[in-house]
Amino acid sequence: MAKRTIVSMPGDGIGKVVLPEAIRLLDKVGFEAEYVEADIGWEFWIKEGNALPQRTIDLLTEHKLGLFGAITSKPKDQAAAEISPALKDKGYVYYSPIVGLRQHFNLEFCIRPCRSFQGNPLNFIRREREGFVEPQVDVVIFRQNTEGLYSGVEWTNPPPDVRKALETHVKMAKFKDTPSEDLAVSTRIFTRTACRNICLAAFEYAKKFGYKSVTVCEKPNVIRETSGMMRAEAKAIAKDFPGIDLWETNIDAQMMWLTKNPEDYGVIIAGNMFGDIVSDGFAGLVGGLGFACSANVGREVAVFEPTHGSAPKYENLDPSIVNPIAMFLSACMMLDHIGEDAKATRIRDAIAAVIKEGKVRAYDIMKLKGGPDVISQGAATTAQMTDAVIGNL
Numbered sequence: 001m002a003k004r005t006i007v008s009m010p011g012d013g014i015g016k017v018v019l020p021e022a023i024r025l026l027d028k029v030g031f032e033a034e035y036v037e038a039d040i041g042w043e044f045w046i047k048e049g050n051a052l053p054q055r056t057i058d059l060l061t062e063h064k065l066g067l068f069g070a071i072t073s074k075p076k077d078q079a080a081a082e083i084s085p086a087l088k089d090k091g092y093v094y095y096s097p098i099v100g101l102r103q104h105f106n107l108e109f110c111i112r113p114c115r116s117f118q119g120n121p122l123n124f125i126r127r128e129r130e131g132f133v134e135p136q137v138d139v140v141i142f143r144q145n146t147e148g149l150y151s152g153v154e155w156t157n158p159p160p161d162v163r164k165a166l167e168t169h170v171k172m173a174k175f176k177d178t179p180s181e182d183l184a185v186s187t188r189i190f191t192r193t194a195c196r197n198i199c200l201a202a203f204e205y206a207k208k209f210g211y212k213s214v215t216v217c218e219k220p221n222v223i224r225e226t227s228g229m230m231r232a233e234a235k236a237i238a239k240d241f242p243g244i245d246l247w248e249t250n251i252d253a254q255m256m257w258l259t260k261n262p263e264d265y266g267v268i269i270a271g272n273m274f275g276d277i278v279s280d281g282f283a284g285l286v287g288g289l290g291f292a293c294s295a296n297v298g299r300e301v302a303v304f305e306p307t308h309g310s311a312p313k314y315e316n317l318d319p320s321i322v323n324p325i326a327m328f329l330s331a332c333m334m335l336d337h338i339g340e341d342a343k344a345t346r347i348r349d350a351i352a353a354v355i356k357e358g359k360v361r362a363y364d365i366m367k368l369k370g371g372p373d374v375i376s377q378g379a380a381t382t383a384q385m386t387d388a389v390i391g392n393l
């Protein structure tokens with residue numbers, strides 16, 4: 001078989017640290033691929049007024065698989081202030097390149113597994129009537145990745161025709177005296193197709209990997225139309241999966257329950273924003289940002305990334321101290337996606353062994369405050385974490 005080509009997008013800050021470490025690990029596990037590096041992130045906003053240059057989109061269109069590190073993204077006014085002087089006031093507008101990738105390639109599923117590794121000191125523990133228990137969490141969140149509150153259809157000071165259209169709704173009456181310039185509107189648009197697709201993908205995953213339940217986590221009692229549509233599609237699809245229970249939770253209650261009985265949940269479906277929230281919630285139970293991996297999957301293209309950002313406060317630390325496991329687990333999701341399950345399993349088992357043994361630990365696993373002195377306190381460097389995983393392959 002011809003070697004695969006992977007588009008490597010380190011991005012900013014610690015993205016530039018963890019992605020090369022993942023490639024080093026992929027090489028050692030015997031995954032044969034070529035990597036083409038693609039430009040993305042703040043540097044390209046400053047230099048070109050575009051954090052997601054067309055050439056990067058072209059590379060992904062051609063090669064279909066992307067590994068992504070992290071990017072830096074800053075609020076509107078800061079983006080405008082930092083763009084290169086030659087491009088100032090020329091109408092450039094900053095857009096998050098990762099959101100841009102999701103939209104451009106319709107990466108409609110964001111899949112975020114949250115699984116505890118035995119022996120991880122960061123695992124959630126729960127107080128019982130007597131003593132404590134450490135529930136084994138094994139949850140996979142399927143978040144709709146392109147619609148809902150993050151679809152970008154929003155206005156401050158909505159134009160008159162938008163305002164007029166909104167006012168056809170009886171509940172707009174209470175805003176009738178608010179001047180448009182004092183009105184901000186962010187829409188939450190769901191399509192039936194996207195709801196159906198995410199529900200189907202979640203059930204198929206549950207079936208393939210033996211999960212007993214799929215939970216649709218929305219808020220249909222209040223957000224009746226959009227959450228209601230997701231719920232209806234989940235119910236319709238559940239009929240084709242007899243052996244798998246469909247549970248329904250509201251996002252607010254789910255955030256409470258996830259610390260009460262996280263071990264009870266399996267696959268979870270949610271719209272864009274609630275999926276963002278609930279996946280961070282579960283990630284916190286299994287080690288947080290150093291462990292949280294994700295896949296953005298579309299029909300053609302898929303991009304795999306840790307959920308952490310560029311952690312600017314650590315970007316210039318040499319040697320680097322950040323935990324590369326979230327990036328490694330994201331690379332494993334890529335291997336799963338292309339049918340290289342055996343290599344993914346070897347990496348995950350090696351990570352599990354490193355965590356269980358507990359001899360080589362990044363600063364976050366040791367619960368230290370990050371900084372250059374963590375190494376003298378016994379924390380492993382990023383490269384030492386990689387070496388330890390490689391040593392256990």
Ligand code: NAI
Pocket residue numbers: 069070071072073074098289290305306307308309310311312313321322323324326364370
């Ligand atoms: P962040 O995720 O970059 O870092 C928050 C804190 O989490 C860090 O200071 C560090 O203490 C810890 N942390 C993160 N990754 C870690 C790792 N691998 N190992 C150990 N500790 C780790 O979030 P923050 O500071 O809010 O944002 C920094 C920049 O990243 C911002 O510009 C933000 O917009 C961007 N960002 C980008 C994301 C992406 O690329 N998908 C996601 C989240 C934030």
Ligand code: MG
Pocket residue numbers: 276280307
């Ligand atoms: Mg998030």
